[in-house]
Amino acid sequence: MRGKFYAVGVGPGDPELLTVKAIRIMEESDVIALPRSGASENIALKITRNYIEGKALLECDMPMIKDQEELNRYHDRSAAEIAALLDEGKTVAFLTLGDPSIYSTVMYVHRRLTRMGYDTAIVPGIPSFCGAAASLNTSLCERDEMLHVIPATYKGDQASQLAGTRVLMKSGKTIMKLKEQLAAQSAMMVECATMEHEKVYHDLNQLEEQSSYFSLIVIPSEDRQKEK
Template identity: 50%
Template sequence: MAKLYGLGVGPGDPELMTLKAVRIIRESDIVAIPKSGQSVNVAYTIAKGAIADLDKKEIVELDMPMTRDKAKLAASHDAAAEQVKAWLDAGKNVAFLTLGDPTIYSTYTYVHNRVRDAGYETEIVPGIPSFCAVSARLNDSLTEAEEALHVIPASYAGTEEALHMTGTKVLMKSGKSIGKLKEYIRTMDNPPSVKMVERCGMEGERVFQNIDEIDEEASYFSVLILRDQKN
């Protein structure tokens, strides 16, 4: 029976792709990549760095608009799932590429759930999450001993409250909220240390070692790590 693979290609550096991810891409009949309006597909570029002959595979873009319009999102997810099911019905294995890990804020999840719930074979292939790569790039750990780890979608409601939780805070999906986050963090009674990496492992990578350095105009591919100050 044909299978859909939700496949994490990691955060940016092709060398961080897993051996399993490379093997499944090579063995799949179709490589699906999300089309979001960007001129260059990042997930495809990463995979291409690890698989030189990737362009010999059948590569298909599935429309995944960058919007919060629930109706538009549902329509795009439905359409993508129907296309995937048609391929599976034809006996073709499909590798759906996604940045980082497919289980963490991934558009793939919505397609996966629709296809799985329709009775098709599906499998999630994990990838290295961006925040793990960012912490490694900063040459530091994320947590120690009893410290908690909080992963926060920073462009959504509730972020300011989440910043007061004890432990390490990872801010993802920050986008245009970086300036607002910097301003709020500076008002906190005991502000955490703040570091950020933009485009970790990709061309144009930038590392910011403190809150003052952080560029408020940094790209969508930026991850902030906040650590409680040790007394």
């Protein structure tokens, strides 16, 4: 009998924000799969280490590149490695930061395995922008306000065209170029939301140096900018 594949969201960084279901699935799984991007520390592993001790680990290469053909090769390889484990009857939990359905590389593997006929499921997690809003002690949208979630490294320049609250995810590489423009819009930023080394900026004028990859910007709606 084939095993089952789970894409498991482990939240933004604070281990206390893991869901009860995520913990149960990890504890019941035979193999824990983790994305490997070349960073010195695997944050998903750090978040979950108290629940996966003694588990077999499978690191899947998920480099931060934009070459689609090369990315497809990495995703195909990861899917094949996991498929082999599922054929042995093993249950595999693939851990991903935040929620699997929001800009997560695990979904490329999940999609391939689903198409191959394997039993797959998604375990939702707390998204990074919800963790950031909590750290900022503010809401993201109220009344009839729209909420836009934008991948900053791809389409950050389109944010100004949208009405409502805008969230720029993974904005570390672009922040210093847009700092003055964003500060004029009452933008706020959280670096490494809910993690031990979190930094919170209610005013972007306080930012003096390039922030990390795990930086998230919240631009309030025009109505709420006027309230400040």
